[in-house]
Amino acid sequence: MTWIPSTDWIHVLNLEDVPVLGARVVEGAAIGLVAVFRTEDDQVFALRDHCPHRGGPLSQGLVFGHRVSCPLHGWQIDLESGKAQAPDVGCAQKLSLRREGNQIFLYKPQLDGNPP
Amino acid sequence: MAKMRLVVIGNGMAGIRTLEELCKLAPDLYDITVFGAEPYPNYNRILLSPVLAGEQTVDEIILNPLQWYQEHHITLHLGVAVTRIDRVRRVVIAENGLQTPYDRLLIATGSTPFILPIPGHTLPGVISYRDIRDTEQMIDAAKRYTHAVVIGGGLLGLEAANGLKLRGMQVTVVHLAGWLLERQLDPVAAGLLQQSLESRGLHFRLSCQTRALLPNERQDRVAQVLLDDDTSLDAELVVMAAGIRPNTALAESAGLACQRGILVSDTLQSYDPRIYAVGECANHRGVAYGLVAPLFEQAKVCANHLARMGIGRYTGSVTSTKLKVTGIDLFSAGSFMGGEGTDEITLSDPSGGVYKKLVIKDDQLVGACLYGDTADGTWYFKLLREGRSVGALRDTLMFGESNVGDVGHEGHDKAMRMADSDEVCGCNGISKGQIVQAITEQGLFTLEEVRKCTKASGSCGSCTGLVEQILMNTLGSDYSETPAKKALCGCTDHTHEEVRQMIRKHHLLSQHDVRQFMEWRTPNGCASCRPALNYYLTSTWPHEAKDDPQSRLINERAHANIQKNGTYSVVPRMWGGITNPAELRRIADVAEKFHVPTLKITGGQRIDLLGINKQDLPAVWKALDMPSGHAYGKSLRTVKTCVGSEHCRFGTQSSMRMGVALEQLLFGMYSPHKVKLAVSGCPRNCAEAGIKDVGVIGVDSGWEIYVAGNGGIKTEVAQFLCKVKTDQEVKEYTGAFLQLYREEGWYLERTVHYVDRVGVEHVRARVVADEAGRAALFQRLLYALKDAPDPWKDETAVVDWRQFESVPLEPRPLEEQS
Numbered sequence: 001m002t003w004i005p006s007t008d009w010i011h012v013l014n015l016e017d018v019p020v021l022g023a024r025v026v027e028g029a030a031i032g033l034v035a036v037f038r039t040e041d042d043q044v045f046a047l048r049d050h051c052p053h054r055g056g057p058l059s060q061g062l063v064f065g066h067r068v069s070c071p072l073h074g075w076q077i078d079l080e081s082g083k084a085q086a087p088d089v090g091c092a093q094k095l096s097l098r099r100e101g102n103q104i105f106l107y108k109p110q111l112d113g114n115p116p
Numbered sequence: 117m118a119k120m121r122l123v124v125i126g127n128g129m130a131g132i133r134t135l136e137e138l139c140k141l142a143p144d145l146y147d148i149t150v151f152g153a154e155p156y157p158n159y160n161r162i163l164l165s166p167v168l169a170g171e172q173t174v175d176e177i178i179l180n181p182l183q184w185y186q187e188h189h190i191t192l193h194l195g196v197a198v199t200r201i202d203r204v205r206r207v208v209i210a211e212n213g214l215q216t217p218y219d220r221l222l223i224a225t226g227s228t229p230f231i232l233p234i235p236g237h238t239l240p241g242v243i244s245y246r247d248i249r250d251t252e253q254m255i256d257a258a259k260r261y262t263h264a265v266v267i268g269g270g271l272l273g274l275e276a277a278n279g280l281k282l283r284g285m286q287v288t289v290v291h292l293a294g295w296l297l298e299r300q301l302d303p304v305a306a307g308l309l310q311q312s313l314e315s316r317g318l319h320f321r322l323s324c325q326t327r328a329l330l331p332n333e334r335q336d337r338v339a340q341v342l343l344d345d346d347t348s349l350d351a352e353l354v355v356m357a358a359g360i361r362p363n364t365a366l367a368e369s370a371g372l373a374c375q376r377g378i379l380v381s382d383t384l385q386s387y388d389p390r391i392y393a394v395g396e397c398a399n400h401r402g403v404a405y406g407l408v409a410p411l412f413e414q415a416k417v418c419a420n421h422l423a424r425m426g427i428g429r430y431t432g433s434v435t436s437t438k439l440k441v442t443g444i445d446l447f448s449a450g451s452f453m454g455g456e457g458t459d460e461i462t463l464s465d466p467s468g469g470v471y472k473k474l475v476i477k478d479d480q481l482v483g484a485c486l487y488g489d490t491a492d493g494t495w496y497f498k499l500l501r502e503g504r505s506v507g508a509l510r511d512t513l514m515f516g517e518s519n520v521g522d523v524g525h526e527g528h529d530k531a532m533r534m535a536d537s538d539e540v541c542g543c544n545g546i547s548k549g550q551i552v553q554a555i556t557e558q559g560l561f562t563l564e565e566v567r568k569c570t571k572a573s574g575s576c577g578s579c580t581g582l583v584e585q586i587l588m589n590t591l592g593s594d595y596s597e598t599p600a601k602k603a604l605c606g607c608t609d610h611t612h613e614e615v616r617q618m619i620r621k622h623h624l625l626s627q628h629d630v631r632q633f634m635e636w637r638t639p640n641g642c643a644s645c646r647p648a649l650n651y652y653l654t655s656t657w658p659h660e661a662k663d664d665p666q667s668r669l670i671n672e673r674a675h676a677n678i679q680k681n682g683t684y685s686v687v688p689r690m691w692g693g694i695t696n697p698a699e700l701r702r703i704a705d706v707a708e709k710f711h712v713p714t715l716k717i718t719g720g721q722r723i724d725l726l727g728i729n730k731q732d733l734p735a736v737w738k739a740l741d742m743p744s745g746h747a748y749g750k751s752l753r754t755v756k757t758c759v760g761s762e763h764c765r766f767g768t769q770s771s772m773r774m775g776v777a778l779e780q781l782l783f784g785m786y787s788p789h790k791v792k793l794a795v796s797g798c799p800r801n802c803a804e805a806g807i808k809d810v811g812v813i814g815v816d817s818g819w820e821i822y823v824a825g826n827g828g829i830k831t832e833v834a835q836f837l838c839k840v841k842t843d844q845e846v847k848e849y850t851g852a853f854l855q856l857y858r859e860e861g862w863y864l865e866r867t868v869h870y871v872d873r874v875g876v877e878h879v880r881a882r883v884v885a886d887e888a889g890r891a892a893l894f895q896r897l898l899y900a901l902k903d904a905p906d907p908w909k910d911e912t913a914v915v916d917w918r919q920f921e922s923v924p925l926e927p928r929p930l931e932e933q934s
Contacts, residue, residue, distance in 0.1 A: 010925065010926065010927055011927050011928050012923055012924075012925060012926070012927070012928060013923055013928060014928065017918070017923070019665075019666060019916055019918065019919075020666065021640060021666040021667075022666050022916070022919075024918065024919075024922075024923055025922045025923065026922070026923045026924075026925055027922040027923065027924060027925065028924050028925035028926070029925050033922075034925075036923075040639060040640045041639075054680065055681075055682075056682070057678075057682040060670040060673075060674070060678060060682070060730075061643075061670065062643045062646060062647075062666070062667070062668075062669060062670075063666070064638070064640050064641055064642045064643060064646060065638060065639065065640065065642070069642075069643035071669065071670040071678050072678070072680065073575075074643065076643070087568065087569055087570070087571065103928075106925070108925075111925065
C-alpha cells in the first residue's frame with residue numbers, strides 16, 4: 001500500500017542528506033530546532049534539538065547504536081524514545097518522522113506545537 | 117535448540133556476581149539454577165559487622181532481592197544444600213532429593229569457619245561469625261547475657277568484639293599471637309590499635325590459648341572459658357573467629373582436585389573443565405582469597421568464559437586490609453613486615469596515635485602499614501600494585517599523594533575528615549554523603565560503579581582519589597580497587613594498550629576492523645571508544661587510516677569550541693603569540709560584521725572570538741584569513757612565548773623565534789590529549805614553561821627542556837628532560853618526546869599522566885640516551901605531519917560541510933529530489 005503524503009507531512013530531507021552516524025538540523029519550527037539523526041543501519045529519528053539536562057544541541061552529539069551523546073555534558077539520549085539513560089533522568093521531545101524510500105518527512109502540526 | 121544448563125552451587129557474593137557478569141555478556145545462553153544453603157537471597161556478607169554494630173539492618177545489606185532472580189529467569193532453591201555432584205551423569209543432587217542436570221557447573225560454596233576442637237565446643241552459646249544467623253544469635257545473646265569472649269584477634273574477631281561491646285556486653289578477646297591482627301599489622305601498629313580498643317572498653321588476652329569451654333550448672337549453655345595459664349573468663353557467649361577454611365567437602369566428594377581450596381586454572385576451571393569454581397572455595401595459584409575484591413575479578417573472568425568469549429584470564433590479586441570498626445583507621449598491604457633486602461621508612465607519633473611504615477625493595481613499594489592516618493592508603497596500594505618505581509618519590513613518599521600533587525577540591529585530601537555535606541565532585545555537585553549512601557544502599561564496590569551511579573569523579577576526574585578513599589572507608593577490606601587492567605570502555609574488555617598493539621601488529625586500518633577483530637560488544641562503539649579508536653588508527657597509520665569525522669566529538673568535527681548556548685568560539689592561530697596590525701584589523705572587522713559578543717585574550721596568548729553561530733563559521737574563517745588555532749582539539753594548542761632577547765634586557769635567547777619555529781613544526785599535530793608548549797628566553801621564565809607539556813627555557817649556553825608539566829586539573833611542575841645547545845636540537849628533542857607520547861599515551865591522557873605512568877626514566881632513555889631512537893621518533897613525527905591540512909582553509913582536510921547548513925522547514929526543492 002502506498003502512503004500518500006498529506007500537507008501535514010513535509011518532505012524536508014532525503015536520507016543521503018544526513019551523514020551516517022550523524023545528524024542535520026531543521027530550522028523554522030515553532031517548537032524550535034529539530035535534529036534528524038541517521039544511525040548506521042540507516043534508520044532515521046527526529047528529536048527536538050534540546051537536551052533535557054541543560055538544553056545542549058543534541059544534533060551536535062556523537063551518534064552510536066541508537067543513541068546520541070550530548071555534546072555539552074555527555075548525557076546519553078535514546079533516539080527511539082528521547083529518554084536519558086540512567087543514572088540521568090529526563091526526556092528530549094520525540095518527534096514524528098516518516099521515511100518513504102529515501103524521503104524523510106516531518107509532521108507539521110507537531111512542529112507547530114499542536115499534539116499529533 | 118535447547119539452552120545449555122548452568123547450575124550454581126552457592127548463593128553468595130562470588131556466585132551471584134559471576135551470574136551478574138554473565139547476564140551482561142550473554143543473557144540468553146543458559147538456563148540457570150542456583151542452590152543456596154542459607155534461606156536468604158544474596159546479601160553483602162561484608163556488611164554483617166555494621167549490622168552487628170547496629171549501624172545497618174539485614175534488609176539493607178541484601179544485594180539481589182528475589183525479584184532479581186525472577187527478572188533474569190533464574191531458578192532459585194533457597195535453604196537447600198547440595199549433597200552430591202554426579203560428574204558422570206552431570207547431575208547435582210540436593211538434600212531434598214532434587215536432581216538437576218548441568219552442562220556447566222559453578223561451585224561457589226565459600227568457606228566455613230574453623231571451630232577449635234576443644235572440649236565444650238559444641239555447647240549452646242558457642243558460635244562462629246559467618247552469616248546472618250550467627251549475627252542474629254549474637255544480637256540476641258547481647259540482649260540476654262553479660263559476658264562474651266571472642267577467640268581470635270583477627271579482622272573478623274575484632275569486628276565481632278566491637279559489635280558486641282556496642283550492644284552492651286563485656287567482651288574479652290583471646291588471641292594466640294603476641295599482637296593483634298598479626299597478619300595485617302606489625303607489633304607497633306597493633307599496639308596502637310590495642311590501646312584504642314581498650315579505651316573503648318574491650319579487654320585482651322594475648323599469647324593465650326583456650327584449653328576448654330565449661331558449661332554452666334544446668335549444663336545447658338557455656339559459662340566459662342578456661343585458658344592455658346589456668347585462669348578463666350566468664351562467658352555466656354563464645355565467638356570462634358579463629359580463621360576460615362575453604363568449603364570443599366562437596367567438591368572433594370565429587371573427586372575434584374582440592375588442596376586448601378578447589379584447584380582452579382587462570383580461567384577458573386577445576387580439573388573437570390565443565391566445572392568452575394570462584395570465591396573463597398577456590399585455590400588459584402596456591403592462594404584462596406578471603407576478601408571480596410579478588411572474587412569480583414574472578415567472577416568477571418569466569419563469566420567471560422561461561423559466555424564463550426574466552427578472552428579473560430585471572431592472574432591473581434594483591435589485597436589490602438582495612439578494619440571496619442568505626443573510628444579506627446588502619447590499613448595494610450603487601451609485605452608490610454619488611455625483611456631481608458628491604459628498606460623501611462617509618463613515621464611514629466604514638467601520643468598522636470599515628471604510625472606509618474612503608475617497605476621498599478629495589479626501588480619499588482612492596483608493603484605499607486598505616487595506623488591513625490590512612491588517607492594515603494589507596495595511593496600506596498596503587499603504587500604497590502602497579503609495581504612502579506618510586507625512586508624519584510622516595511624523599512616525599514611518606515608524606516603522601518597530597519604532597520606530590522593536588523587531589524580533591526577545597527583543599528580536601530582526606531575523605532575521613534570530610535562532613536557528609538562536603539562536596540567531593542565539584543563538576544557534578546556530589547557530596548560525600550551522597551556517595552556513601554549510594555555505596556551502601558546500592559551495593560557498589562568499584563570506582564566505576566560509583567561513577568556510573570552517582571557521576572562522582574566522572575567528569576574531570578580530579579576527585580578520583582577522594583572517591584576511592586570514600587569507597588575504601590565505607591567498604592573496608594572489601595573495597596574492590598580499580599583493576600590494574602582497565603577496559604577501554606564498556607564496549608570491550610580490552611585495554612587501551614591492547615587495542616594499540618593490535619592495530620599496529622595486524623595493520624588494522626578501520627574502526628570496523630578493530631571492532632570485529634577484537635570482538636567489540638557493540639556494532640559501532642560508543643562516545644568513549646570511537647574518538648579513541650579514531651585517534652589510535654590515524655596516529656598509528658598516518659596517511660593510510662582514514663579519519664572519521666563522525667567519530668570525533670563536536671569541537672574537532674566543527675573545528676571550533678562549542679559553548680553552553682550552542683554557539684561556538686573561534687581562536688585563530690597567532691604563531692608564538694605574535695600578531696600584526698593587518699591581522700588585528702581583520703579580527704576587528706570580523707567581530708563587527710558577525711556581531712561577536714565577546715572578544716577575549718586566552719591563557720595561551722591568543723584572541724578568542726566567542727558567541728559565533730555555527731552557520732557563520734565558514735564565513736568567519738574565510739574573513740579572518742588566518743590559520744586554524746586548533747583551540748578545540750586534542751592536538752597542539754599553543755606555544756606561549758616571552759619577549760626574549762629581541763627586546764628584553766634580561767633575555768638570553770630568542771624565545772619568540774624558537775616558539776614560532778616549534779609551533780610551525782607541530783602544526784596540525786593530533787595527540788592523545790591537548791598539548792601546550794611555552795618558550796622562555798631566560799630563567800625568569802615569564803612564559804610559565806614550568807607548567808606546560810613541553811617547556812623550553814633559554815639559558816646563556818643553550819636551552820633547557822622540561823616535560824610533562826600541567827596547569828589544569830592537576831597542577832604539576834614539569835620535569836627536567838635535558839639541556840641542548842641549538843634550535844634544531846630543541847625541535848628534535850621536543851618532537852621526539854611528543855611523538856613518543858603520541859605513540860604510547862592513552863587517549864585522553866595528558867603528558868603529566870602519561871609520564872607518571874611510564875616514568876620519566878623511560879622518557880629519558882628513549883628521547884635523550886638513544887640517539888638513533890630519537891631521530892627515528894622525530895622522523896615519524898615529521899612523516900605524520902607532512903602536508904597536515906588546515907581545516908579552515910584546505911580542501912584536503914576532512915570536514916563534512918553539510919553540518920554548517922541548516923535545513924529549512926519546507927518541502928525539499930524539487931530539482932534536487934532524487
